[in-house]
Amino acid sequence: MAKESFDKEIQFLRMLSLTSGAYNRKQYAERLGISIHTFDKTTRRLKEIMQTVSEQRTDSEPGKEMNDLARFQYGESAEPMLLFLFRAKSMKETEVKRLVLLLHALQQTPLTAMELLDACCEDLPEDMALPDEKTIRSDLKYLEEVGVIRKEPGGRPYRYLLQQDVLTKLTAEEQLELYDFVDIMANTQVPSVQGYLLRDSLKKAIALSYPQEEATEPFIYKYHYYSRILDEAHLYTLLGVIRQRKWVQFIYYSPKKPSSYSSQNTNPLFEREAEGRLNRILPLEVVYDHQYGRWYVVGYQGRRGFVKFRMEGITQIEEQDAANETYLNQLKTQWADLSRYSWLVDTGNTVTVQARFFHPTDGQRNFILDRVKLQGQWGTITPESSDTFLYEIRVNGTTEIKPWLRSFGSSCEVLAPRRLRQEMIKEWKEIAQYYEPVRENVQLPDHDEIE
Structure with a gap:
């Protein structure tokens, strides 16, 4: 699968899951920054991938349609359908056919590379090109690295056997x-x-x-962030370049912009300026926000200094030259000092947040205190009374900690800073208005009338 195609299909699926199929073809195409023709072609491509994956999986339902991706059911949440793109992205059809034949041949007895070459050539379809010894050895090296096969003890020629200890x-x-x-x-x-x-x-x-x-299937989970797994497409690439101390280049689409993707136009007559912005950074770390299910990459960008990008907006990522190790370590030290009080990746002015938490009133286990201990990071907890305790923490700005405090509902009262307290009061008043009746004296039907 081409790199650009995969980026496009990631953004396509993300929008499909987030909007629950609420857009029409034209609206989807405009939001993605592609033509309706490209939109239709991408839809057909994804349907083909979905059909192929469904045929390979014994536990999948036949006849699953693209529309079903946008209609998540609680009982189906343990099977996130967006995963099908990962199952089909990594290899070409010829590689899949060849590896399947190699694994089938190794199920019974250990074989050498030449014996596997003969077995592969015998069973490949006539319309497919036959592999050479170099290709087979490359396949064997890959299968050995991922732990699917292992070398048998002994000298050359090496014999390989399927690694199936789990069976x-x-x-x-x-x-x-x-x-x-x-x-x-x-x-x-x-x-x-x-x-x-x-x-x-x-x-x-x-x-x-x-x-x-x-x-x-003894458990059923409610998977809250379906699009989170799409961001993992770039996760291992970024972790790899961080280990190798390399710069990366990518096109970034800000979540605030109306477009989340733009096709690479090869025809100069239809060339247009992309909504995304080209960025070149030296990545330092990857951060996950459990509150919203988002991935962030933090890096250094010359004159702009330290920068943060949400991974969902990254497309067309490319590895570049390596950085000096001493220089990289200096940047990591600077970032560690700058983000010392970051709740996540915020680098604003440091403030002290104080909040009062209330214990559950029904005598059950104090899950409020347990959660604050688990998620409260470096904040301090001070018992106040039999019904309350105080929580205090120094953070870089209040933007990132506010959703966490708000998630406790009436069990949390923000005391300081005053500005944050006023913001919370305003937000709760707005929420209260949503629950006000549209008109008064609304009579609900009796139970007998409903039946």
Whole structure:
């Protein structure tokens, strides 16, 4: 899959999930910065990918349509449909066919690279080009790196065997326990894409011993941030360049702009200025915001200094030259000092936030205190009375901590700073207005009338 195509399909799926299918074709195309023709072509491409993935997965429903992506049901939330793009993005059709044949040949007995070359050439379709020895050895190296196969002890020529300890060395009950663990971690931890893919592979293995569907679906999760997994497409690229101390270049589309993508026009007659902005940064770290399900990349950009970008707006990312290690370490030290009191990535003026939290009144477990201890970062907790406790923290600005405080509802009262307290009062008054009746004396029908 081409890099530009993948970026476009990520933004396409993100908008589809966030708008729940509320736009028509023209509105989608305008928001994406592409033509209606390109929109239709992308839709057909995604339908083809979806159909191919559905055919390969035994647990998928036949006849699943693109429209279903925008209609999430609670019971289906443990199967985020946006994952299908990851399942199809990484390899060409010829690579998929070749690797399937190699793995099939290695199921029974260890084989050398030349024996695998012969087996692959015998079973490949006539219309596909035959691989050479270099291609097969490259495939074997890749499969060995990802842990799918292993070399057998002994000298040259090396013999390879399928790595299937999860099937041969674990009992059926142990396989089920492993599946349950991966299932929980994939749904509750970040990043999650690789966990979902591993879970699907384990489900196929468990189906041999537990054909009933209930055995592999003991839990139902409410997946809150469907588009979060799309941002993971860039996550490992950015983590890789951070480890290698490299600069990166990308086109960025601000969430405040009306367009979230713009196609690369090769015809000069239709060339137009893109809404996105070209950026070149030296990435320092990646940060995840659990409150909104967003990924951020923090980097250094010369005259602009330290910059932050939401990962959902990044497209066409490219690795560039490497930076000096001493220079990079200096920047990391400066950023650590600048962001010392950042609730997330805010670098505003440092203020002290004080809030009063109220214990639950029904005598149940004090989940309010537990949550503040878990999520309150470096803030301090001081008992005040049998019903309340005080929470105090120094942060760079109040923009990022405000949603967290607001999420406690009536169990939290902001005391300081005064400006933040006034902002919270104003917001709660606005929310209260939403619940005022449209007209007074509205009579609800009786139960018998409803029936």
